[in-house]
Amino acid sequence: MEENPLLPLPEGIQIDRIQASENEVRITAIATHPTSCCPVCRQPSCTIHSRYRRMVRDVPCGGRRVQLTLCVRKFFCRNPLCERKVFTERLPELVCPWAQVTIRYSQQLTSIGLATCGKGGTRLAARLGIQTSRQTILRRIMDLPDLPLCTVLYLGIDDFAFLRGCRFGTILVNLESRRVVDLLPNREAETSAAWMRQQPDLMVVSRDRGGEYASAAREGAPQAIQCADRFHLLKNLKEAVEGFLARHFAAHRTRVVQESRATPLPAAQGKEPPKWSPKQAAVSQTKREERLAQYEHVVALRKQGFSQTAIASQVGIGHATVSRWLAQNAFPERQPSSRKNRLDPYLKEVAQRWEAGCHNIAQLHRELVAHGAPLTYKVVYKQLVRSLPEGRKTAAAPDQLPRPPVLARQAVFLFLRRPEELSAEEEETLALLRSLHTEMDQAYELVQQFTQMLRERRGMHLDTWLAQVNQSNIPELRSFAAGVEKDKEAVRAGLTWWINNGMVEGHVTKLKLIKRSMYGRAGFPLLRQRVLHAV
Known part of the structure; x- marks a missing residue:
């Protein structure tokens, strides 16, 4: 039988017979090479001693097991000096001596084991038509030779x-x-x-x-x-800047709280906007955005020449509302309505007692009840918390801690990123951060110099940057610079080389x-x- 192209065999081996069943394919192959070399003295011989059959397992075909029967020969060794008198012909391109599987079968097992390891490899091999065990796969992996140790530069x-x-x-x-x-x-x-x-x-x-x-x-x-x-350098710098920002944020919050506690309680009644919960604030903001979208729609239709009646019909609002909006040059913000409370008639007296130094809400409640005020402690507590400087919302001052970011681990990325990559909102937040303290602005400049030196690999400027940091009074950056000094040559090489x-x-x-x-x-x-x- 001629060689089957679907089952490639090395030169000198010819397929004799193929028997296929439901789960297995049996193939009989015959060695046809006229000579074979002795494995000891490597001298070729053509004198046949005998023949025998060798059963080896080959890679599966179409999900079915393949059993390969090799008809191989034994030869006489004609070298009188050789210790081997009879030897079996070798098929090094197909199967190793004494092996029960072909070389390509063994290679497939090894590849499966390297990809999935023991039990997983056994399950995958079973689906591919290869019956094996976990120990066999692990043994194949461990039998792999070490890679040759080449020169590493x-x-x-x-x-x-x-x-x-x-x-x-x-x-x-x-x-x-x-x-x-x-x-x-x-x-x-x-x-x-x-x-x-x-x-x-x-x-x-x-x-x-x-x-x-x-x-x-x-x-x-x-x-x-x-x-x-360079990544670890930037990571170390980030940790130093994060500690610096956390220190300044904590000091700023402490300063804001102290200033708010020094502010007296206002005596005006019902003029403060109500203190909303986060859910109420979100609903109010959503309604404002809807009104703003309607207002912009009205202005756009008016510029296109629509009448007020047509605008009111298309937008879905009243004619009077359209007239009022068009008469104004800006979006009409709604003023927060004041809410009346049962404590309002007594706020003036409570404010006087607060300024006198009585900051115990329970004591204030007892005094109000003694004067005949029909108030519960819960009502007094809620109203005072809403009216106290610590509880009410004030307009954002230029020196107020910006939100977002509020946390140092969020703000640190504004210091490390490229200025041209910041959005308009992030630029505004960064400007507020730099205005908190002169050290903030100085630290930002030093951090930007280092990140630019790192990105552009200008290690020759490292000494100048270290001198600038040592002249500053920022302990976190000076600690980072001290660590760089201990490993200066490696850091300079990292800021210069491509590696x-x-x-x-x-x-x-x-x-x-x-x-x-x-x-x-x-x-x-x-x-x-x-x-x-x-x-």
């Missing part, structure tokens, strides 16, 4: 967690080939330094701001240039996915194999 190093906060490992990435070159079982400096000593040509080590890898690079590769990762740890972080993310697919039950050797040979 640009190395990226970072840690990953086996158990967060408890145990960590180290991942090493070749930044030129973009491949993981090794995994180490811990992040100790000596372990990493021992690996680096095997790379005498190492030129650059990209790392985070941690001291362990800095010490490892100094000991294991003193000839290499250390580069601090960064972004590629390493991507491999750490992939490693986490592989680790979690193993449900945390496998050890470091299996994890290392799966990461190094990841598909």
